[in-house]
Amino acid sequence: MANDFAFESLNHAQREAVAAQDGPVMILAGAGTGKTRTVTCRIAHMLERKVPASEILAVTFTNKAASEMKERIGGMVSKKAAAEMTVCTFHSLCVRLLRGGIHKLGYKQNFSITAYSDQVGIMKQLIVRKGGTDEKVKAETVLTEISKAKNKGIDVADLQDDFFAQLAVAYQNELRAQNAVDFDDLLLLAEQVLREHSDVRDHFRKIYTRVTVDEFQDTNSLQMRLLQQLVGSPYHVCVVGDDDQSIYGWRGAEVANILEFERFFPNPKVIRLEENYRSTEAVLHTANSLIKHNLGRREKVLRSTRGGGDNIRIVAMPGDDEEADFIADEILGEKTAHGRQWEDFAILFRTNGQSRKLELALRDRKIPYRMVGAQSFYDRREIRDVLAYVALLVSPDNDVPLLRILNAPNRGIGQATAVLATDDSREKGRSVWQSLCDPFFTSTLGGKARGAIEDFVALISGAKNRIDIAKENPADVLSELLVEIEYLPWIERGCKNDSERQQRGEAIHSIKESLRDHIAKGKKLQSFLDDSALASEREDDDLEKKKGATLITLHASKGLEFPIVYLVGLEEGYLPHFRSITEGTKDEERRLLYVGITRAQELLTLTYCSVRMKWGQKTGCQPSSFIGELDDKYIEHTTFDDIQNVEMSSDDLDDFFSSMNNIFAEED
DNA sequence: GACTAACGTTTTTTT
DNA sequence: AACGTTAGTC
Numbered sequence: 286m287a288n289d290f291a292f293e294s295l296n297h298a299q300r301e302a303v304a305a306q307d308g309p310v311m312i313l314a315g316a317g318t319g320k321t322r323t324v325t326c327r328i329a330h331m332l333e334r335k336v337p338a339s340e341i342l343a344v345t346f347t348n349k350a351a352s353e354m355k356e357r358i359g360g361m362v363s364k365k366a367a368a369e370m371t372v373c374t375f376h377s378l379c380v381r382l383l384r385g386g387i388h389k390l391g392y393k394q395n396f397s398i399t400a401y402s403d404q405v406g407i408m409k410q411l412i413v414r415k416g417g418t419d420e421k422v423k424a425e426t427v428l429t430e431i432s433k434a435k436n437k438g439i440d441v442a443d444l445q446d447d448f449f450a451q452l453a454v455a456y457q458n459e460l461r462a463q464n465a466v467d468f469d470d471l472l473l474l475a476e477q478v479l480r481e482h483s484d485v486r487d488h489f490r491k492i493y494t495r496v497t498v499d500e501f502q503d504t505n506s507l508q509m510r511l512l513q514q515l516v517g518s519p520y521h522v523c524v525v526g527d528d529d530q531s532i533y534g535w536r537g538a539e540v541a542n543i544l545e546f547e548r549f550f551p552n553p554k555v556i557r558l559e560e561n562y563r564s565t566e567a568v569l570h571t572a573n574s575l576i577k578h579n580l581g582r583r584e585k586v587l588r589s590t591r592g593g594g595d596n597i598r599i600v601a602m603p604g605d606d607e608e609a610d611f612i613a614d615e616i617l618g619e620k621t622a623h624g625r626q627w628e629d630f631a632i633l634f635r636t637n638g639q640s641r642k643l644e645l646a647l648r649d650r651k652i653p654y655r656m657v658g659a660q661s662f663y664d665r666r667e668i669r670d671v672l673a674y675v676a677l678l679v680s681p682d683n684d685v686p687l688l689r690i691l692n693a694p695n696r697g698i699g700q701a702t703a704v705l706a707t708d709d710s711r712e713k714g715r716s717v718w719q720s721l722c723d724p725f726f727t728s729t730l731g732g733k734a735r736g737a738i739e740d741f742v743a744l745i746s747g748a749k750n751r752i753d754i755a756k757e758n759p760a761d762v763l764s765e766l767l768v769e770i771e772y773l774p775w776i777e778r779g780c781k782n783d784s785e786r787q788q789r790g791e792a793i794h795s796i797k798e799s800l801r802d803h804i805a806k807g808k809k810l811q812s813f814l815d816d817s818a819l820a821s822e823r824e825d826d827d828l829e830k831k832k833g834a835t836l837i838t839l840h841a842s843k844g845l846e847f848p849i850v851y852l853v854g855l856e857e858g859y860l861p862h863f864r865s866i867t868e869g870t871k872d873e874e875r876r877l878l879y880v881g882i883t884r885a886q887e888l889l890t891l892t893y894c895s896v897r898m899k900w901g902q903k904t905g906c907q908p909s910s911f912i913g914e915l916d917d918k919y920i921e922h923t924t925f926d927d928i929q930n931v932e933m934s935s936d937d938l939d940d941f942f943s944s945m946n947n948i949f950a951e952e953d
Numbered sequence: 954g955a956c957t958a959a960c961g962t963t964t965t966t967t968t
Numbered sequence: 969a970a971c972g973t974t975a976g977t978c
Binding site for chain 1: 955962963964965966967
Binding site: 638641898900901902 | 970
């Protein structure tokens with residue numbers, strides 16, 4: 286059997302988890318305890334026990350996690366079995382479910398998924414229309430409140446703030462009129478279909494008899510309710526997570542789901558994975574001593590299998606400039622002195638704003654680096670525009686994408702005309718597209734605008750006919766459409782410099798190519814839009830492919846590991862963040878630091894500054910209160926000056942090394 | 954309708 | 969410091 290070897294390499298608790306196949310199971314997997322290996326072994330074991338692969342469902346939070354799990358499982362079981370399994374995110378599971386059953390809730394089958402930037406666009410319009418501009422209500426804030434309500438199971442009409450509730454109702458109506466749903470609706474409606482329609486529920490319970498949920502500490506209460514609908518008696522459900530790594534509470538994640546799991550599924554088998562294969566004893570002891578300060582957790586102590594290790598350094602810095610220079614210099618020194626790879630180093634920070642100085646310091650020394658996270662590919666303007674054109678080719682009656690590109694590139698249909706068209710469509714109860722097509726409406730406009738609209742209508746319907754009637758390849762039609770409207774030159778004109786010009790050009794090329802791939806696989810335009818709405822990263826440029834030291838936020842670092850970790854800005858107000866103190870979520874900040882510490886395999890350095898630039902102004906800082914909570918058994922306190930003085934003697938050597946390095950770096 | 958200048962804002966992030 | 973938004977001008 287393929288996974289005999291894998292099973293033998295598991296420890297006792299991991300084997301127990303693999304063997305516990307029936308009924309509810311909760312695997313509490315501490316950081317670095319071989320969670321993924323255990324889960325994939327457990328799934329492989331299901332197949333050995335003759336569970337049909339098609340009945341196995343594994344749910345993750347991100348597309349990345351889903352594809353990683355698919356890959357890991359693929360390496361253990363037959364190709365056929367791996368292909369028959371369902372490994373996907375909560376949201377894509379719901380899309381599948383709703384494409385089959387949303388008509389039961391009065392939506393049309395071809396509903397579209399509203400991307401976040403479009404949600405913001407809709408909300409901004411509504412705020413203007415409802416006269417909230419002078420009350421300085423932010424669209425994002427309203428959307429956050431709506432999202433929280435939906436995930437808690439509260440009707441959006443019952444939002445605390447009256448104005449918010451009004452906006453929320455108008456927002457839902459708007460989506461409904463567009464036959465569109467947002468991300469939360471996917472879960473909300475899927476749960477509703479399952480709950481209200483026993484035939485659908487039974488159908489899905491028969492299809493998926495074995496359900497696994499990864500990163501369970503990140504589930505919110507809506508996802509929990511969905512899971513309850515999905516899994517019926519005898520509850521062959523396995524959840525995997527670590528309450529100590531729950532860092533998405535601000536996004537609605539309920540640690541209670543993991544803390545009170547037995548409330549949702551009866552008599553679960555609880556298995557703790559506590560043997561850590563990642564970090565040294567020094568790192569783990571320090572991490573354990575910190576997390577102990579949180580109350581109301583599932584007690585868990587990480588045990589090192591590697592032992593010993595170098596002490597953890599806590600370095601006091603005069604300011605953030607010195608902090609950045611110190612780390613960059615050390616990375617350079619370590620690389621040469623101990624033959625490290627750039628990929629061995631990671632610098633972790635609380636807020637994205639802290640990365641700038643670190644980036645500059647690395648760039649000065651020609652140290653290659655990769656920024657993880659930053660801007661999501663699908664949120665880029667040019668991508669949203671191109672996708673809007675694709676959406677129009679599917680259905681021009683969709684107002685959101687229509688309004689988005691109505692004057693992008695500029696074609697003489699300005700804001701004033703757009704408002705007239707929107708008003709007309711609302712009065713007559715039709716889509717904006719229908720208004721634009723109506724000669725009675727266009728005749729009320731000036732000649733210039735009328736001509737522009739006629740050209741636009743001809744452009745879109747012409748392209749749509751080529752796809753629908755002439756059955757041409759949509760990818761070709763799109764490419765030619767973009768050439769015709771001179772989209773690329775228009776975008777390039779708006780760029781500040783060559784590198785931006787190149788990046789945007791590449792992005793456009795890349796989205797066109799992925800449409801071509803999608804069509805080549807025989808899939809529909811609609812599913813291309815679904816995938817794009819649910820994806821955040823471009824598939825082809827994985828983190829692993831980019832070389833260099835890693836710059837990453839603490840949040841984004843979860844699940845990753847690095848031999849050498851620098852964790853910067855351990856200052857009161859940053860970590861814990863100001864906001865957490867007022868909101869009473871200091872525990873979550875402690876978990877955030879815990880996540881950061883447990884990323885380190887060998888060497889860990891924590892730094893804090895006396896002065897930090899904040900919004901272009903120097904601000905004084907106090908050391909984080911978390912520093913005092915760390916047990917000092919493996920801790921060494923030093924200062925920037927101490928280290929500089931020690932190194933003074935070997936300065937000449939350092940200079941030699943860094944110039945050597947510059948020579949090497951330039952060769953790249 | 955398009956362009957420029959002053960203005961205000963700034964945790965974490967996925968789907 | 970740097971970004972996006974908005975108001976004012978041509």
